[in-house]
Amino acid sequence: MWGFIKELLVIVLCALALSLILKTFVFQSFWIPSASMDPTLQENDRILVTKWRPDPLDLRRGDIVVFKDPGGWLPTVPEDTDDTELEAFGKTVLTFTGLLPEDAGTHLVKRVVGLPGETVVCCDADGNITIDGEPLDETYLPSDVDPSLSEFETTVPEGYIWVMGDNRANSADSRAHVGNPGGGSVPIDSIVGTAFATVWPLSHFHGIGNPYEDPDVVTD
Template identity: 45%
Template structure:
């Protein structure tokens, strides 16, 4: 009869190591967690620095292609950085770039005056959680180095090397009425500019919302005649990722018909 309790005690003892196994796994995971977080942060920094980055559209200058306005939820876009390491921007590309000096007169730093908070913001910027402290802008490439750009022809279209562009993405522009308000009338159309010959290694950029975009046209008196150095270009805008209702690719049509 005594064998019953002994067997019971023995079975209880053999079950004891099994009951501790989940705790060992949990401890192992907790030890590995900082390593996993560190690896994830390093990967995020590398990807953000060399492959892609997410940017928020803060203004209406690229409507309706990219949505952004004061007091609303702007589009978040993925900007791909690799392509321009092997080739230059093409007319029709939507690009994000660091504003040249003359574009930055109204820029206000987004960093805190508090040293600790500013340090946290810098770390957040490295992993893409906080915007970088620079005037990053988004526009569409219209002309590249060596090309001459101006507006307008008799239909109010932008000309590059004397040829009108096909720009289906434009929905909002300044009035242009043949015989009443053109580039030759006393009251000129707001579309008119140029001609400007783009320096080599630069691009001429314009917003899709032509009547509400402080683009190359507004900086023709600076050292680059309003053009943007290719070295300032961060990458090409490829996708809208947020909000979900606007997810999709960003068109880069062949506007010069080459």
């Protein structure tokens, strides 16, 4: 019996170690906490993000990125008081190793619109967002969705990106934080990874690509 228990422990520890390695260097799962990326990503979808973009792969306009709260973007999430200490510990271990998706209390999911050094403006005479004076073709937005209901003009600092949710009327993105340090832009260093697939629920399973055939890139 003891030999069986030891073998089981070894298997469990190896599985945890492998999961931690994958989470750290390859990919990580996240829950979509809100409708701000609807209809591209729906609330409570589970997505996978590659840890290889940005660095060593290039970050591109149109990528959907998961990033840590730069500060003041998310409300304080109350602790779950229904869990026992053992349940809370178990969830912490499973989340740390990547077997549970990261909680929604510390990360956000948005689309890259502006890259470092670019001037992003809303909007031109046709109602389009412009990048350095050129209209941005946002084919991922539904036909009845305006690129932005609020006007803005910003130059993205070096080392930062300008992000927006696809659900433009219901997304507290860079536009809502122009008064914050960075002018609403997000530090590239805070990006955890780039979404490449929706994996749950199965009815929503699909790959997530970049909408631009020849996207601009930025290396950090």
